[in-house]
Amino acid sequence: MDIELFFQQLANAISLGSLYALIAIGYTMVYGILRLINFAHGEIFMFGTYIAFYAMTSFLLPWGGAFLIAIVLTVIFGLLVERAAYKPLRNSPRMSVMISAIGTSFLIQNLAIVIFGGRPKSFPVPDLFNTVIHLGNISIVSITFITPIITAIVLVFLLYIVDKTKTGMAMRAVSKDYEAARLMGIDVNWVITITFGIGSGLAAIGGIMWGLKYPSLLPMMGLMPGLKCFIAAVIGGIGNIRGAVVGGFLLGLIEIMLIAALPALTGYRDAFAFVLLIVILLIKPTGIMGKNIAEKV
Amino acid sequence: MRDRKKVLTLIFLLVTIIAVAVLNFTLDSYKLKIITLCGIYIILGLSMNLINGFTGLFSLGHAGFMAVGAYVSALLTMSPALKDTVFYAAPINPFIKMIQAPFPVALLIGGIITAIIAFLIGAPVLRLNDDYLAIATLGFSEIIRVILTNTQTLTNGSLGLKGITRYTNMWWSWGIAIVTIFFMIWLVKGMYGKAFKAIREDEIAAEAMGINLFKHKIMSFVIGAFFAGIGGGLLGHLIGTIDPNMFRFVLTFNILLIVVLGGIGSITGTVIAATAVTILMEVLRFIESPISLGAIHIPGIPGMRMVIFSLMLMGVILFYPKGLMGRNEFNWDYFINKKFLKSKKKSV
Numbered sequence: 001m002d003i004e005l006f007f008q009q010l011a012n013a014i015s016l017g018s019l020y021a022l023i024a025i026g027y028t029m030v031y032g033i034l035r036l037i038n039f040a041h042g043e044i045f046m047f048g049t050y051i052a053f054y055a056m057t058s059f060l061l062p063w064g065g066a067f068l069i070a071i072v073l074t075v076i077f078g079l080l081v082e083r084a085a086y087k088p089l090r091n092s093p094r095m096s097v098m099i100s101a102i103g104t105s106f107l108i109q110n111l112a113i114v115i116f117g118g119r120p121k122s123f124p125v126p127d128l129f130n131t132v133i134h135l136g137n138i139s140i141v142s143i144t145f146i147t148p149i150i151t152a153i154v155l156v157f158l159l160y161i162v163d164k165t166k167t168g169m170a171m172r173a174v175s176k177d178y179e180a181a182r183l184m185g186i187d188v189n190w191v192i193t194i195t196f197g198i199g200s201g202l203a204a205i206g207g208i209m210w211g212l213k214y215p216s217l218l219p220m221m222g223l224m225p226g227l228k229c230f231i232a233a234v235i236g237g238i239g240n241i242r243g244a245v246v247g248g249f250l251l252g253l254i255e256i257m258l259i260a261a262l263p264a265l266t267g268y269r270d271a272f273a274f275v276l277l278i279v280i281l282l283i284k285p286t287g288i289m290g291k292n293i294a295e296k297v
Numbered sequence: 298m299r300d301r302k303k304v305l306t307l308i309f310l311l312v313t314i315i316a317v318a319v320l321n322f323t324l325d326s327y328k329l330k331i332i333t334l335c336g337i338y339i340i341l342g343l344s345m346n347l348i349n350g351f352t353g354l355f356s357l358g359h360a361g362f363m364a365v366g367a368y369v370s371a372l373l374t375m376s377p378a379l380k381d382t383v384f385y386a387a388p389i390n391p392f393i394k395m396i397q398a399p400f401p402v403a404l405l406i407g408g409i410i411t412a413i414i415a416f417l418i419g420a421p422v423l424r425l426n427d428d429y430l431a432i433a434t435l436g437f438s439e440i441i442r443v444i445l446t447n448t449q450t451l452t453n454g455s456l457g458l459k460g461i462t463r464y465t466n467m468w469w470s471w472g473i474a475i476v477t478i479f480f481m482i483w484l485v486k487g488m489y490g491k492a493f494k495a496i497r498e499d500e501i502a503a504e505a506m507g508i509n510l511f512k513h514k515i516m517s518f519v520i521g522a523f524f525a526g527i528g529g530g531l532l533g534h535l536i537g538t539i540d541p542n543m544f545r546f547v548l549t550f551n552i553l554l555i556v557v558l559g560g561i562g563s564i565t566g567t568v569i570a571a572t573a574v575t576i577l578m579e580v581l582r583f584i585e586s587p588i589s590l591g592a593i594h595i596p597g598i599p600g601m602r603m604v605i606f607s608l609m610l611m612g613v614i615l616f617y618p619k620g621l622m623g624r625n626e627f628n629w630d631y632f633i634n635k636k637f638l639k640s641k642k643k644s645v
Contacts, residue, residue: 037428088615094427095355099557100614102357106550107607113600219600223546227439230432267447274436281429282421 004137009260015144017252018151019213023206023229024236024244025158026199032175032239033195035094039101040081041203042226043108046219048074048204049123049211050116056124063126071204078200079193081108087189105226112219123215130212143212150209151245154202158241167194175239224270231277237290246288251276302629313475321467329467330535331579336470337531338571340477342555343564344524349553350562351485352517353497354423355431359525359552361438362411364445364544366526367533368452370407371461373398374534383459387449400464404473404530411526412519414441419518423511426500438549445541457540458533465535473531477524481564484520493517497562547603551578554610559621566622574606581605 023045030038051073055066085104089097129143162168173181174191182188210225211217232251236243255272259265280287320332341359348356375383377394398406422433445452452458484490492513495503504510533539555574559566584601613620 035428037432085611085615092618095349095353095561096614096618098355098428098431099553100611102550102553103607103610103614106547106603107611110600110603110607114598114604118599227432227435231436234429234432268443271440271443274433274440277436278421278433281425281433285425285429 005260008138008140009256011138011140011144013253013256014249015147015213015252016256017249018148019206019209019248020225020229020232020252021245021248022147022151022154022202022209023225024232024248025155025241026202026206027230028233028236028238028241028244029171029195030199031233033171033192034086036086036097037101037230038086038199039098039105039226040085040108041199041230042222042224043105043112044074044078044081044200044222045203045207045210045225046112046217046222047077047108048200048207049217049221050112050121051204052208052211053121053123053217063124063128067208070208071201074204074207075197075201078196078203081200082192082196109219109223116217116219118219121217123211123217125212125215143209147209147213150205154205155241155245158198161198162241167191171195228273231273234277235280235287237287240287240289243287243289250288305629310475313471317467317471331576333465333467333470333535334532335572335575336467336474337465337528337535338552338555338575339474339568340470340524340531341528341552342559342567342571343477343481344521344528345552346556346559346562346564346567347481347484347493347524348517348521350556350560350567351490351497352493352514354514354518355427356434356518356521357431357546357549357553358415358418358434358438358522360544360546360548361434361441362415362522362525363529363532363548364438364441364539364541365411365414366404366407366529367539367544368407368445368458369410369526370400370403370530371458371533371539372396372452373403373406374400374462374464375458375460379460383456384450384453386454386456389453390450393451400462400469400534404527407530408523408527411529412523415519415522416515419515423514423518435546435549438544438546442541442544445544452541455541457538457543459538461534461537461539463534463537465531470531470535473527478564478568485564489513489516551606554606557610557613557620560619560623560625562624563620563622563626565625565627566620569621578602578606 023041027038027041030036030041048070052066052070055061055069056063059066061069081104085100086097089100125143129141129146131142132139133142133145160168162171170181170186170191171194173184173186174188178188181191206225206229207222210221228251229248232247233244234247235250236245236247238244251273254276255269258272259269284290321329324332341363345356345359348354372380372393373396376397380389380394418434418437422430422437425433446455448454485493492503492508495506495508496510496513500510529544551574555570556567558574559568559570581602584605585599
């Protein structure tokens with residue numbers, strides 16, 4: 001691999017990694033508070049992309065407005081999912097909650113097939129995101145630069161909320177000890193709503209970025225990114241926002257670089273994430289940045 | 298009393314066999330295929346219920362296990378000449394080409410190889426619990442699918458295997474289903490079953506009581522995978538073609554639906570739900586195909602069937618989490634004593 005190709009691939013890897021990171025943060029925040037794999041996160045992501053698509057094509061909105069509406073509607077959608085599928089099961093065994101999450105994920109996917117149709121739709125990419133930038137012999141599409149910048153902005157914003165604000169303190173308290181937080185007068189349901197809203201908003205931003213990068217929309221498009229980003233969150237240490245970012249970048253880097261180095265493995269691309277997950281779980285089950293917590297009897 | 302129950306069970310078995318024979322002669326091939334499929338789904342549902350319901354391990358790897366069973370048994374029953382014509386894109390591995398076995402042996406080998414793979418997967422993964430186990434097993438099932446797509450000389454890649462002789466009939470599927478039912482009853486009622494249930498209820502307490510967690514978890518996992526492999530083999534020989542795309546997560550979802558609907562941890566429930574869901578899956582096909590009533594044309598709605606099934610799963614888990622049977626089983630005592638002791642339902 002020559003040096004130019006290497007930098008080209010590195011730019012791709014960082015761009016994909018920051019996209020993974022963006023979605024993984026949503027997973028990690030919800031898991032941190034509810035101890036629940038939100039299987040429907042990938043479907044919320046898909047929903048956001050489709051809304052942006054319809055806002056731009058059917059309602060002919062400018063892309064800025066379309067993206068904003070998509071994010072707002074996806075947040076509302078995410079909150080509805082939480083209210084309908086997870087809230088009634090707050091005191092049920094974990095297996096029930098997980099089955100409900102899987103059911104929700106399938107329901108949204110198949111409703112999307114019924115409503116949006118099973119054929120791929122092509123996402124209109126505004127010029128701003130589609131300009132090719134030449135740096136010496138390397139040419140890179142501008143979306144490759146924009147994604148990491150947006151992820152960085154979102155990360156700073158989130159870290160500010162979680163570390164500095166009162167809501168953030170409540171979030172941390174709920175994630176440490178659900179019962180104790182409630183006894184201290186924290187409105188746990190409000191914290192869960194906020195968390196789900198933020199997670200869904202991030203899924204929408206991630207979905208729009210995904211659409212700009214890979215402009216072919218399918219109802220099943222959320223499945224693989226959803227699984228991979230959950231894996232990224234686990235690799236980084238689930239419940240930890242910085243960990244999710246590390247995991248996302250690591251996954252993006254490994255995926256792109258392994259294929260660039262060994263093109264024979266291209267067919268196995270979707271398996272990398274799972275192999276990495278299993279390796280991490282066996283070496284350090286709490287993830288790279290996770291803390292070890294002893295099981296209480 | 299015991300003899301009476303044995304006699305009743307024997308009569309019940311006899312009636313089932315007669316029913317299979319009668320149905321075999323009277324129904325057309327399409328309906329026969331559905332009933333055969335019911336038997337296969339009973340096997341698959343029971344195998345998942347053993348892992349998820351009785352041992353409390355939330356595993357989502359069933360589609361992968363079925364894929365292994367289906368591919369191994371299909372490659373064993375196909376003749377070398379047939380394999381040559383099917384593998385036109387890339388030549389088949391010569392060893393795989395020559396090896397051949399009769400159908401029952403092929404099924405058994407398919408099950409055993411699935412069990413071996415489950416052991417290799419389970420040894421590292423069963424140390425995890427809850428959500429991590431679910432994601433890791435789901436991951437393995439996806440890896441199996443990716444491997445099947447990419448090993449062209451062994452599995453013919455994404456083209457899949459075609460022209461598999463349709464050996465699976467009513468006798469095979471229901472015969473194996475009945476054997477599976479009795480094996481599961483024996484296993485769950487026995488010493489091992491008690492250990493499985495103890496692990497399900499409280500892992501730490503079970504360990505403190507001297508139950509070897511790892512041994513029992515892997516045992517349940519491997520036995521479940523064995524039957525899933527046999528179910529996969531039967532399915533492959535019923536449909537006649539298999540390809541990696543058949544074994545997506547949807548397949549695991551269908552079996553999970555059966556287990557949840559019937560009651561997580563109930564053999565009887567799984568048997569009833571497997572039959573009901575399989576028949577419903579075929580009955581509901583009409584929604585997805587266009588209907589024309591004289592002058593009125595209603596276009597089919599693709600995807601609607603799965604919407605109904607996901608709503609069913611959600612409905613059961615949200616409003617009636619016990620499912621059809623909860624953890625109860627069908628019991629002759631209940632029928633015999635029904636008149637005298639209405640509320641005394643024995644739960645296992």
